[in-house]
Structures are given as C-alpha cells and as structure tokens.
Amino acid sequence: MQRLDEYYPDPPIPLVHQDEFTLLVAVLLSAQCTDKKVNEITPALFQVAGTPDQMRKLGEPAILDIIRPLGLSKQKAKSLAGLSEILVTQHDSQVPQSFEELEKLPGVGHKTASVVMSQAFGVPAFPVDTHIHRLAQRWGLTTGKSVVQTERDLKKLFPEATWNRLHLQIIFYGREHCTARGCNGTQCGLCKELFPKRRKPVVWLKP
Numbered sequence: 001m002q003r004l005d006e007y008y009p010d011p012p013i014p015l016v017h018q019d020e021f022t023l024l025v026a027v028l029l030s031a032q033c034t035d036k037k038v039n040e041i042t043p044a045l046f047q048v049a050g051t052p053d054q055m056r057k058l059g060e061p062a063i064l065d066i067i068r069p070l071g072l073s074k075q076k077a078k079s080l081a082g083l084s085e086i087l088v089t090q091h092d093s094q095v096p097q098s099f100e101e102l103e104k105l106p107g108v109g110h111k112t113a114s115v116v117m118s119q120a121f122g123v124p125a126f127p128v129d130t131h132i133h134r135l136a137q138r139w140g141l142t143t144g145k146s147v148v149q150t151e152r153d154l155k156k157l158f159p160e161a162t163w164n165r166l167h168l169q170i171i172f173y174g175r176e177h178c179t180a181r182g183c184n185g186t187q188c189g190l191c192k193e194l195f196p197k198r199r200k201p202v203v204w205l206k207p
Ligand code: SF4
Pocket: 138, 139, 177, 178, 179, 182, 183, 184, 185, 186, 187, 188, 189, 190, 191, 192, 202
C-alpha cells in the first residue's frame, strides 16, 4: 500500500462521467471493453442522454447506433434502455444507493454495483474484475480461482478505509506494469521488492 501510494498518490476515476447516472452508464459499457474506448463513445451518448429520462426517450435502437463500436453493444443498449426505464419509474430518476437495488438493474452485476457504490457514493467496496484478480494472484494476495474468492481475500487483507483507493491504484499498476500479456517475474518495482528471489514469470489462473 505504501508503494502504491507513492506510485499513484491521487488515482483518478478512469471513466469519464458527470454524475452517478453517467458513471453507472460508463461502468456498464466498460464490460469486456477498455475504459479508453468507452471514453471515446460516452461524450456523444451523454450529450443526448445524460439523464435516465433522456436515455429512456432515446430508446434502444438509437442507443445502439451510438454505442455500436463497443463490444456486446446490443446487450448493453438493451440494458441501458431497461435500467433507465426502471430508474425513472421506480427510483425517481435517481441511481439507488444500495448494492441490492443496483444489482436488480438490467446489466448491473456485483462488480458494476461495487464500482458505483465506491466511486459515486464513497461506500467502501472492492470491485474485482479480471485485472484486479490477475494482480492479486500474481502478488500472492489470493489463491482464489474466482473473482468472488479474490474479493473476499482482499477485503480481509486490507482495512476497509483503503479499499476504494487501493482498487484504483491496483488498476493503474496493472495497466502500466502487470499486464494481461504476461509477467516477466522479475522486473516490476513491487515484485522486485516483495519477491526478490523470484526468477520466473507468475502463472495467472483466469477466473
Ligand atoms: S513482476 Fe510485474 S508483471 Fe509480474 S507479477 Fe510482479 S508486478 Fe506483475
């Protein structure tokens, strides 16, 4: 944690957004897709549909036209239209501030709900995606083969007050050094310090 604080003293939220709703939309769109790609698409989307009501009125076909360059676009357009309808009719056009209600929305799983709770509402959460899972395994912080187990292990290891920040720092370290392409086993700053005897790449078990 000390090293990550030195590397990333003020980690920004990577997805461009203006409020809770646009963050929820951006996180949903980021499934199976890079944040960079999402950030290229969302300005055009938010210009015409920056609120649940506008998104609902825009409708699934027009949403799809805008988000088509992203992976799983058909499914995501359907989810965005569906969740906007629910937000308007059941939540007074607000994003609900609870895991339970968020996870009931179409296209919103535990990871997406965790990102929104953490980054929009400041509630401690540890969203574990494939990247966090990979780094936690390579750093010996979990033996879990699933993101569920990894989330449990990370939450046990680190104080709750650090979760939101640590999650972002691990993402940035992963992008810069500990990528999915492979591990060299010896070169990155953290592993050189924490595992000085390591000579071989670390094998990563995909979730
Ligand atoms: S050496 Fe680098 S790539 Fe390998 S596990 Fe350590 S931080 Fe990740």
